[in-house]
Amino acid sequence: MQENYEIDNLDKQILQALTANARIPYAELAKNCSVSAGTIHVRVEKMKQAGIIEGTRVAINAKKLGYDVCCFIGVNLTSAKDYPDTIKRLEALEEVVEAYYTTGNYSIFVKVMTRSIDHLQATLINKIQTIDAIQSTETLISLQNPINRDVLP
Known part of the structure; x- marks a missing residue:
């Protein structure tokens, strides 16, 4: 590079x-x-x-595929050492589409797409909150995404 x-x-x-x-x-x-x-x-x-262009991507309209609920989940870990394993576990979940290692109130901030509120609830209860290293979560549901763009050169 x-x-x-x-x-x-x-x-x-x-x-x-x-x-x-x-x-x-x-x-x-x-x-x-x-x-x-x-x-x-x-x-x-x-x-x-130079790594400026990383490839080309197809933009997929999640709503057209039936994913009507977009939310962000702040994740607090029991210990910072649990981060690598937790990321692997989150990456295995198809509903998790983005994850960020952050400073501030949360250890990890994830973007989750689900088909419904029931699907979101099941994802939280049966998948995300079953990860032992996760101490707590806070879920923020997105009502709309009025700005969605790449960084301009």
Whole structure:
């Protein structure tokens, strides 16, 4: 991985275009940026090598798949040494879609997607709260997600 890669205005244009549409052809992107498709290819590869571009992803609409409940769960661990094992256990749960090791009120902060409140309750009682290292949890249910974007270059 290349260290200290400095992005310039062309790189920013490329990143903004790929963020809007990761499937844009290099030829079209090159035309929009007034450079050759080869230049676009070289720049994208350099940003991949530098770890700036980590890959492309498909954006999935969770609600369209029936996941109507999004919540965040603050997790307090019995001991900090329990963190690695707890993360492995949480990662095994399909309902857990993100996890963060945090400072402040919680040891771990997780994002959970479930199909219903009943599904959320079952996930909490039968899965998350059965992990011995978890001392306590606090659940915050999201009502909507009005801002959802990537970091802009």
